[in-house]
Amino acid sequence: MSTSQPVETTGPPGATEAETLTPVLPTGSHRLSGVLGVRGLFRYGIVWAAVVAVIAASLLSGSFLTTSNIQNVLTQNAALALVALGLTFVMIGGGFDLSSGPLVGACSVVAAELANHTSTMVAVVVTIVVGALAGAVNGIVVTAFRINAFVATLATGSMFTGLALLYTGSHSVFVTNSSFNNLGLGSVLGVRTIVVLVAALYLIGALVLAKSVFGRALYAVGGGEVAARLAGLRVNLTKALTFVIVGAAGGAGGVIFAALLTSGTPSTGSSITFDAITVVIIGGTSMFGGSGAVWRTAVGLVLLATITNVYDLLAINSAWQLVTKGFLLVAAVGLDYLTSRKRA
Amino acid sequence: MATSSSVDVASDQPAVRLRQVRKRYGGTLALKGIDLDISAGSIHALIGENGAGKSTCLGAIAGRVQTDEGVISIFGHEVGDTSPRRTRALGVVSVYQELTTIPGLSAQANVFLGQPRSRWGWLRDAAMRARYVELCRDLKVACFADTPAGALSVGDQQLLEIMRALVADARIILLDEPTASLAPHERRVLLDLMRRLRDRGVTVVFVSHNLDEVLEVSDTVTVFRDGAVVRQDRASEVTKRVVVEAMLGRKLSEATTHHHPRPGSGPTRLRVEGLSVPRALTDISFELRAGEILGLGGLVGSGRTSVLRALAGATPSASGELWINSAGVRWPRSPRRARALGIALLPEDRKTQGVNLARSGAENIVMSDLGAVARAGFLTTRDITAAAERAATGFGINAAALSKPAGTLSGGNQQKLLLARWAHSLPTVLLADEPTRGIDVGAKQEILAHLEHLAAQGMSIIIASSELEEVVQISHRILVLAEGRVVGLLDNSERTVAEHDVLRTIFESDREGHGDEHVATG
Numbered sequence: 001m002s003t004s005q006p007v008e009t010t011g012p013p014g015a016t017e018a019e020t021l022t023p024v025l026p027t028g029s030h031r032l033s034g035v036l037g038v039r040g041l042f043r044y045g046i047v048w049a050a051v052v053a054v055i056a057a058s059l060l061s062g063s064f065l066t067t068s069n070i071q072n073v074l075t076q077n078a079a080l081a082l083v084a085l086g087l088t089f090v091m092i093g094g095g096f097d098l099s100s101g102p103l104v105g106a107c108s109v110v111a112a113e114l115a116n117h118t119s120t121m122v123a124v125v126v127t128i129v130v131g132a133l134a135g136a137v138n139g140i141v142v143t144a145f146r147i148n149a150f151v152a153t154l155a156t157g158s159m160f161t162g163l164a165l166l167y168t169g170s171h172s173v174f175v176t177n178s179s180f181n182n183l184g185l186g187s188v189l190g191v192r193t194i195v196v197l198v199a200a201l202y203l204i205g206a207l208v209l210a211k212s213v214f215g216r217a218l219y220a221v222g223g224g225e226v227a228a229r230l231a232g233l234r235v236n237l238t239k240a241l242t243f244v245i246v247g248a249a250g251g252a253g254g255v256i257f258a259a260l261l262t263s264g265t266p267s268t269g270s271s272i273t274f275d276a277i278t279v280v281i282i283g284g285t286s287m288f289g290g291s292g293a294v295w296r297t298a299v300g301l302v303l304l305a306t307i308t309n310v311y312d313l314l315a316i317n318s319a320w321q322l323v324t325k326g327f328l329l330v331a332a333v334g335l336d337y338l339t340s341r342k343r344a
Numbered sequence: 345m346a347t348s349s350s351v352d353v354a355s356d357q358p359a360v361r362l363r364q365v366r367k368r369y370g371g372t373l374a375l376k377g378i379d380l381d382i383s384a385g386s387i388h389a390l391i392g393e394n395g396a397g398k399s400t401c402l403g404a405i406a407g408r409v410q411t412d413e414g415v416i417s418i419f420g421h422e423v424g425d426t427s428p429r430r431t432r433a434l435g436v437v438s439v440y441q442e443l444t445t446i447p448g449l450s451a452q453a454n455v456f457l458g459q460p461r462s463r464w465g466w467l468r469d470a471a472m473r474a475r476y477v478e479l480c481r482d483l484k485v486a487c488f489a490d491t492p493a494g495a496l497s498v499g500d501q502q503l504l505e506i507m508r509a510l511v512a513d514a515r516i517i518l519l520d521e522p523t524a525s526l527a528p529h530e531r532r533v534l535l536d537l538m539r540r541l542r543d544r545g546v547t548v549v550f551v552s553h554n555l556d557e558v559l560e561v562s563d564t565v566t567v568f569r570d571g572a573v574v575r576q577d578r579a580s581e582v583t584k585r586v587v588v589e590a591m592l593g594r595k596l597s598e599a600t601t602h603h604h605p606r607p608g609s610g611p612t613r614l615r616v617e618g619l620s621v622p623r624a625l626t627d628i629s630f631e632l633r634a635g636e637i638l639g640l641g642g643l644v645g646s647g648r649t650s651v652l653r654a655l656a657g658a659t660p661s662a663s664g665e666l667w668i669n670s671a672g673v674r675w676p677r678s679p680r681r682a683r684a685l686g687i688a689l690l691p692e693d694r695k696t697q698g699v700n701l702a703r704s705g706a707e708n709i710v711m712s713d714l715g716a717v718a719r720a721g722f723l724t725t726r727d728i729t730a731a732a733e734r735a736a737t738g739f740g741i742n743a744a745a746l747s748k749p750a751g752t753l754s755g756g757n758q759q760k761l762l763l764a765r766w767a768h769s770l771p772t773v774l775l776a777d778e779p780t781r782g783i784d785v786g787a788k789q790e791i792l793a794h795l796e797h798l799a800a801q802g803m804s805i806i807i808a809s810s811e812l813e814e815v816v817q818i819s820h821r822i823l824v825l826a827e828g829r830v831v832g833l834l835d836n837s838e839r840t841v842a843e844h845d846v847l848r849t850i851f852e853s854d855r856e857g858h859g860d861e862h863v864a865t866g
Contacts, residue, residue, distance in 0.1 A: 213462045220446045220457055227444035231508070232432070232458035290448040 045335075046284050046296065050303040057306050061313040069309070074195045075260070077305045078184070079104060079253035081198050083272050084279040085205050086135075086246030088297045091280055092209070093242045094222040094289025096149040099138060099157030100250050101273030105266045106164035107131050107254020112173040112264025115180035123180060128251040134160060135247015139240030157273070164266035172265040175258055183259040194256065206294035218242065223290030278325055279304050282332040304328070357420050359384040359516050359547040360405055365414030367400055374400040376571040377414065382564075384419070384515075387538055387548045389558040389579070392568030392591055393784040395754070398551050399520060401568065405549065406438045406518050407431035418516065435515030437508075439522065445501045447494025452476045454493045455507045479507050482544075483537060499530030506537065510546075517541060519550035523557055524782065528643060528810075535561045553784065555584050569593050592786055610634035612670065613804040614773050616655075619664035624650040625828040628664070632773065632804045637795065639819030639836070640808040641846040647828040648808040649692070652775045655806070656689040657682030668772060686772030688712070690762055690779055699758050701751030705741065706732035708750050708761045713769035735768035736760075739794055756787030763794050766803075774798065776807040780814060792818050812843045824849045 058065045083100045090097050107127050114123035134156070141152045175181055184194030209215040220228040221238045229235045253272065258264045283300030285292025304325070311321050360382040367375040375397050382388045390398040403409030404416060407428045416423045418434040428438075445454045452472060461471040473489060480487040485503060493501055502522065509517050519538075523531045538548050538561055552558050558565060559579050567575040567590040575590040610633040619628040625647050632638050640648040654662035657676035666673050668685050676682035679689070691697035699708050709732040710717045717723060717731045732746050739760045745753055750761060759779065766774055776795060780788040796818055799805050809815050815822060816836065824832035824846055831853030834841045 211467055213460050213465050213467060216449075216453060216460060216467060217458075219449055220453075223446035223448040224444070227446055228457070230438075230440055230444045232428075290446065 046282060046299050046303065050299045050306070053303050053306045057310040060310055063313055064306075064310060069313075071192055071195070073305050073309050074198075075184075075192055077301065078194050078198050079256040079269060080272055080275050080279065081301055082201065082249040082252050082256075083246065084276040084297050084301060085202060085294065086242075086249030087276045087280050088205070088283075088285055088292060088294055089209070089218065089242040089245050091285050091287065092222045092289060092292045093218045093239045094225065095142060095239055095242055096277075096287075097138065097153045097243065097246050098150060098273055099134075099153040099160060100246060100253075100276055101270045102157035102160040102164075102266075103131060103134055103247065103250035104253040104257060104269035104272050106134075106160040107251045108258040108261075108268045109164045109168055109173055109254075109264035109266060110251075111180075111255045111258040112175045115175050115177040115258065116173070120177060120180040120183065123177075124183070124255050127255050128248050131251020131254065132244050132248040135243040135245065135250065136240065138247065139243030142243065143236035143240045161266055168264075168266060170266075172263045174263045181259055181262045184256070202294055202298055209294055214238070214241070219290055221289075274325070274329075275304065278329045278332070281336065282328055284332075284336075286336055287333060288336070357384060358382055358417075359386075359419060360549070361415075361417040361420075362401070362404070363415040363417075365401075365404060365416060366412050367404065367409060368412050373571050375404070375411070378571075378573055380566060380573060380576075382516075382547060382549055384547050385542060385545050386563040387542050387550070387561055388564045388566065389562040390549065390551045390566050390568060391553075391555065391558055391587065393786050395784075396568040396591070397571040398568045400571075402438075402518050402520055402549065402551050405431070405516075406436060408438070432512065435513060436518065437512050437514035437516070438518045438520070439502070439505045439509060440520055445493040445504055448492060450490050451487075451493055451496065451500075451504055452489040454501075454504045455479070455511055457508060459508075459512055475511065476507075479510060483507070483510075483540065485533075485537075497530065499526050499533060502526070502534065503537070506541075514546060516547040516549065519548065521552060522550055523552065523554060531557065553782075555587055559584060559587070567591055610636065610802075613668065615665075615667040615670075617665040617667075619651070619654055619662065621650055621654055621659050621662045621828075624659075625654065625662075628825075628828075628830055630823050630830070630833070632806065634804055635799050635802050636821070637799050637805045637807060637819050639815035639822040640806065640825060641812060641815055641822045641834075642825035642850065644810065645827075646825040646850070648825060649777060650828065651825070652689065652777050652806065652808055655682065655687055655773070656775055657687070658689075683771075688766050688769070688771035688774050690759075690766070690774060690776040692777040692781065694755065694758050694762065694782075698762050699750040702749055705736075705746040705748060705750055705753065705757075705761050709735050709746075709764045709768050712765045716769070731768065732764070736764045738797065739764045739767070740790060754787075756783045756791065759783060759787075759791055760794065763791070763798065767798060770803065772804065774803055774805045776805060776809075778809055779807060780809065780811065788814075812846055816841055816843055816846065822846060824853075826850045826853050829853075 063069055083104065087097055087100065107130060110130050111123050111127040114126055118126075138153055138156055141147050141156065142149045145152075184192065184197065186193045188196045209218070217228070217233050217238050220231070220233055221235050225235055228238075253269060254264070257268045261268065279300040280292070280297050281287060281300070282303060283292070283296030283298070285296050307324060307328075308321050311318065311324070358381040360380070362378050362380040365375055365378040365380075366373065378397070378401060380401070390401060392398045400409055404411050405418075407423065407430055418431060418436060421434055423430055423434070446457065449457070455476055456472050461468045461475070476489055477487060483503075483506075488496060488500065493504060496504070506517065522538075523534055526534060535557060538550070541548055542563075550562075559582070562579045565575075565577050565579050565582065565587065566573055567587060569591060570593075574593070575587070577587075612631050613634050613636075614632040616631070617629045620626055628647075628651060630638065640651060642648050650659070653659050654664075655676075657679045660677045662675055662677075664675055666675050666685075668687075673685055676685055676687065682689075695701065700711065703711075706729050710728050714723065717727050719727065729746065733743070736746060741757060741760050741764060745757055745761075750758055753761070774795075779795065780791050783791060792814060795805055795807065807815060807819060820835075820837050822832075822834040822836055822841060823830060824834060832849035834845060834849065
């Protein structure tokens with residue numbers, strides 16, 4: 001019944017007698033044109049952009065490529081990095097999150113309070129759990145109540161900030177727990193612990209997306225919700241889980257800010273919403289769901305962090321950062337639209 | 345070679361048994377107490393007009409439609425509260441009409457969608473690859489394991505869905521209109537595949553509008569009408585005519601379309617010289633008189649749709665000379681420009697390019713020319729309704745349909761709305777792209793008759809259809825295309841042209857001209 005040819009994985013087995021509906025592309029040339037051709041420019045353009053930005057930054061400012069500057073940049077952006085990582089999952093699943101900045105602020109208050117009244121350990125764990133629960137609320141609102149993710153998270157974000165303001169009476173909560181304030185400032189092989197932790201989470205995130213059942217389901221859900229549902233996937237659960245992930249990331253972000261600033265303030269990290277979205281989208285993860293990768297977010301982060309850092313080092317009016325970021329975001333979204341239209 | 349999906353079944357046990365199954369949707373009984381046996385290891389077709397109950401019946405077997413009364417058994421196991429999960433556990437898998445592949449995922453990932461081989465939550469790629477390759481071999485199809493599904497043809501994507509069903513150890517595969525969106529050669533492959541599945545012991549149940557296919561491939565044909573089974577036959581023992589009459593519930597009158605003189609003396613409305621589109625069309629020339637219907641004959645990929653798209657202004661790269669009513673005009677490069685020239689398109693995809701599903705039937709009709717309805721720039725519901733009713737006269741659209749959102753109407757009624765739309769604004773040339781796709785047998789003839797009616801009023805019409813039968817039926821002349829070139833122009837004013845004349849023209853041109861492997865590919 002079947003042929004006895006050896007199994008080939010790159011080509012069609014027994015292509016001569018097989019009924020080929022469309023011609024089979026030779027995989028090799030396909031890959032080559034993918035890196036060098038016009039399509040490659042679209043697909044890997046962000047890498048070149050980040051490389052150019054780093055080179056330009058090191059030419060423009062002598063202090064950019066110093067160890068202390070890099071450690072500082074990475075530490076400052078650790079919270080953003082975690083939220084962007086979580087947001088990558090959300091956006092691949094076809095969702096969106098406008099509440100991550102407010103959540104980071106609210107969680108910084110939670111972390112500060114807990115650090116003052118309980119132990120460092122409890123503060124860290126409970127804050128992350130609180131963030132995850134807030135994310136679960138987002139997930140339920142978006143999936144079970146079928147409320148558009150933009151509107152839903154805009155609303156919950158407003159609530160997170162409001163609740164935090166009510167609790168603190170619009171003041172900051174100062175952290176007196178010194179072991180908490182020194183969190184993540186130790187070092188592993190000369191690299192700050194917090195940076196190592198973030199890098200490890202990125203690695204795990206990449207593995208989960210590429211190699212786990214959950215990751216595969218997520219791409220399917222984002223790529224076509226109806227199709228995924230008909231194939232028997234648990235669409236709502238998968239999508240809701242991505243909000244739990246970004247929520248937990250927001251909780252961790254709150255801990256990081258509370259420790260770094262030795263205080264919890266509701267308005268802390270308000271720029272994170274915008275920055276995280278920018279980082280994910282300029283990395284090349286699609287706004288329309290179904291495609292993207294963790295490495296893309298990492299590269300997007302490098303690009304954005306480099307640009308803001310150079311502006312700081314050169315003492316350029318920080319208003320220009322806003323202009324530049326806005327321009328980058330709209331350009332990246334436009335490019336995403338063009339490429340996804342080309343694919344369709 | 346035994347695979348997990350070929351199952352030994354006791355021959356007396358039907359794969360599916362329905363007893364007195366009823367389903368009510370609001371006020372209408374969709375299924376009026378269906379009794380149906382589907383024997384294991386057979387190909388069983390469910391046919392009927394839209395709304396006859398065949399798709400509801402398929403849904404009930406799949407567990408997707410909750411029935412109100414009756415018993416459904418799968419291989420003797422009574423399915424109480426039907427749910428997709430329960431029926432799936434019994435080996436019933438549906439392949440849906442609309443594709444359910446995820447374009448961004450690889451072919452292999454699509455096959456294992458929802459049922460990955462995994463350990464502790466991590467994917468086992470090697471195991472999946474081995475099973476995938478084994479399946480490809482069993483089915484004698486080419487593998488595209490790593491190609492994104494979106495880059496595959498519709499036929500290949502459908503194949504992935506069938507493979508998905510086999511991975512799920514399907515014993516009964518339900519196919520809803522499996523060939524509706526396939527090119528002719530892909531249909532052949534699919535029909536062969538259905539036979540091969542049957543030979544492996546899989547029971548195949550399918551719904552189709554294409555009766556030729558139904559009679560060719562199936563073992564048993566069940567005809568539905570008005571929610572009831574009206575006939576069940578061995579496919580080898582019935583004719584198409586008998587089946588159609590059972591579907592319609594009346595004798596088939598000979599000529600539903602009327603007399604057919606070619607308006608030879610009418611003025612030339614449209615003249616096209618040297619129309620070319622890079623990589624699609626080469627040097628197409630023809631002319632069209634008032635009241636004439638020109639059919640475009642050709643296989644998928646021959647350029648039928650490209651001609652219509654170019655004329656409709658949807659192809660900016662089109663070049664050629666164009667005369668409308670003997671006046672030379674620049675080739676339209678935008679749909680808006682084409683409309684200004686009096687060229688209107690009845691699009692292939694009604695739902696996304698034709699009707700506005702959310703607005704009423706009346707609004708859909710007058711949408712093409714709101715200026716004619718407006719008074720000093722303002723529209724009133726009364727004026728819209730009046731104008732729409734005027735335009736709708738003769739199209740068999742009832743008043744209720746005009747006030748309801750177009751999305752709630754059947755495909756046939758939506759198409760009638762679009763025809764009425766052009767009866768409202770009266771373009772010089774109407775381009776009808778697949779005008780009867782997805783429309784049931786009864787309404788098909790009506791749509792064709794309406795097209796003829798519009799032509800009789802002086803409108804010039806170009807029709808492209810993958811159903812050659814229709815083209816031959818209503819066209820005065822047939823422009824035969826192959827590989828983007830004109831290979832023949834057949835005079836059909838006496839209705840002397842048959843389908844095989846068109847096909848012969850295509851294949852003869854192929855033998856004389858270019859290579860032989862391109863004709864059958866889309």
